[in-house]
Amino acid sequence: MKDNWKRYVFAILVFSFFAFSLHLYSIKNFEYRKGYNSKLAQNGELVWQKYNCQSCHQMYGLGGYLGPDLTNVLSVNGKNATYVLAVIQTGNKQMPANNLSEDEKTEIIEFLKSTDASGVSDPKSFVKQVNGMISKDGNGN
Ligand code: HEC
Structure with a gap:
């Protein structure tokens, strides 16, 4: 099929999305509510x-x-x-x-x-x- 490359691009984008999300959530101290004293x-x-x-x-x-x-x-x-x-x-x-x-x-x-x-x-x-x-x-x- 001549449009096969589109599937590869799509697969790479989906993979990148999950890889980046995983990376973000594994960053130490990644927390919105921090820095309050009490x-x-x-x-x-x-x-x-x-x-x-x-x-x-x-x-x-x-x-x-x-x-x-x-x-x-x-x-x-x-x-x-x-x-x-x-x-x-x-x-x-x-x-x-x-x-x-x-x-x-x-x-x-x-x-x-x-x-x-x-x-x-x-x-x-x-x-x-x-x-x-x-x-x-x-x-x-
Ligand atoms: C409608 C806009 C408005 C809202 C809403 C508002 N303020 Fe203000 N506030 C101002 C303006 C304008 C000044 C500066 C007045 C002046 O020139 O003396 C000010 C000044 C202040 C100051 C003095 C700052 C200084 O350095 O002298 C404090 C403290 C302050 N506001 C706290 C608050 C807090 C806490 C709230 C929420 C409960 C609040 N304001 C809501 C407009 C607002």
């Missing part, structure tokens, strides 16, 4: 999503651009948890006031502590990995 911090990300903070703020340079990047907000210019909670509670210029519960307040602060401890937020300094994720040193860290 369960509270992980819940804090859900609070962050629930109140749509990412529609106006960036994390690691990604997100909305109406407000500033908040990856390192807790360590910039002496800003602390009290300041952050005050801004969330009262709003600020274009930022709406958000009425968080006490638990949500604790969790979002733990989330921000965790992102702050994870490094700096300039994505240009990150290394792209083979699986499309980014890391600080190219080894998943």
Whole structure:
């Protein structure tokens, strides 16, 4: 059959797909949810999503651009948890006031502590990995 080569190409593509998938999932530390200091911090990300903070703020340079990047907000210019909670509670210029519960307040602060401890937020300094994720040193860290 003159179209046999197409079958070979197809077979090679299918094989490559499975081989690459196998490779990706066998990479050590390949995990989406890592880097949180605690369960509270992980819940804090859900609070962050629930109140749509990412529609106006960036994390690691990604997100909305109406407000500033908040990856390192807790360590910039002496800003602390009290300041952050005050801004969330009262709003600020274009930022709406958000009425968080006490638990949500604790969790979002733990989330921000965790992102702050994870490094700096300039994505240009990150290394792209083979699986499309980014890391600080190219080894998943
Ligand atoms: C509608 C857009 C919008 C949403 C949604 C929003 N913010 Fe903001 N936020 C802003 C803007 C704009 C500013 C900067 C205001 C200014 O110029 O002083 C800001 C400022 C802040 C600041 C102060 C940053 C600094 O460096 O002084 C913090 C902290 C903050 N927002 C946290 C949050 C959190 C947490 C959420 C989710 C609960 C959130 N924001 C949701 C628009 C938003």
